[in-house]
Amino acid sequence: MPEMVTCLWFDGAAEEAARRYVELFPNSSVDAVVRSPADNPSTPEGAVLTVEFTLDGRRFLGLNGGPAFTPNEAVSIQVHTTDQAETDHYWDGLIAGGGAESQCGWLKDPWGFSWQVVPKRLSELMADPDADRARAAMQSMMTMQRIDVAGLERAVAAASPSSSSSSQ
Known part of the structure; x- marks a missing residue:
């Protein structure tokens, strides 16, 4: 079976976001930071182009693709929690630094990605x-x-x- 990796599109903050997520989730790591080998429409030469990271065993790629696309609620990441303390931990961590609460367990992190924290x-x-x-x-x-x-x-x-x- 082919490996599937979720790609999250950022406007220059992929490494910052990946490092925050990795701090929040256990068994997580930043696996690779790739700098752009040449200027391109979204990233100047030498700037972070992609960040590969793992959140509790699930692989993600953060792409600094520029402002052309922004996240919306059509796609969200669900976090299934075991109790209120775990719910509070992820909720508080994901909205810290500029995120926003929504309804029914939904929130947006500071980069605009939607998460559902579901006990x-x-x-x-x-x-x-x-x-x-x-x-x-x-x-x-x-x-x-x-x-x-x-x-x-x-x-x-x-x-x-x-x-x-x-x-x-």
Whole structure:
């Protein structure tokens, strides 16, 4: 099977971004920095053209391609977290230095790339076989920016048959 590498297009900040990401994610590294051997439309000779980096075992390439293309929400990187502390770690690290919070676990990092920081518990609750509990999880998530696992749990508990009275 061929190796697949995700390429992220930057306007001159590929190395800075790669180094920030590598600091944030465990088992990560900057693997290669390639400088442009000649002037080109996006990069002068000698400036960083590409940065190869690995984030927790997944390979990426940062390309300093210039201002022609900018990231948007059509493509995002999902980070599945185990608990609230891990969710907070990635959320805070990814928005630090100029990123922006969005809705439902989405954010933009300082370079405009969209990330989804998703606690595994959210996925579990939204797949609950009890439709009322799954709906409560979804409705609660829709009110959040950063996902709050305790808030989700409270919403689902309130929707449980044992904790709510039936209106008949």
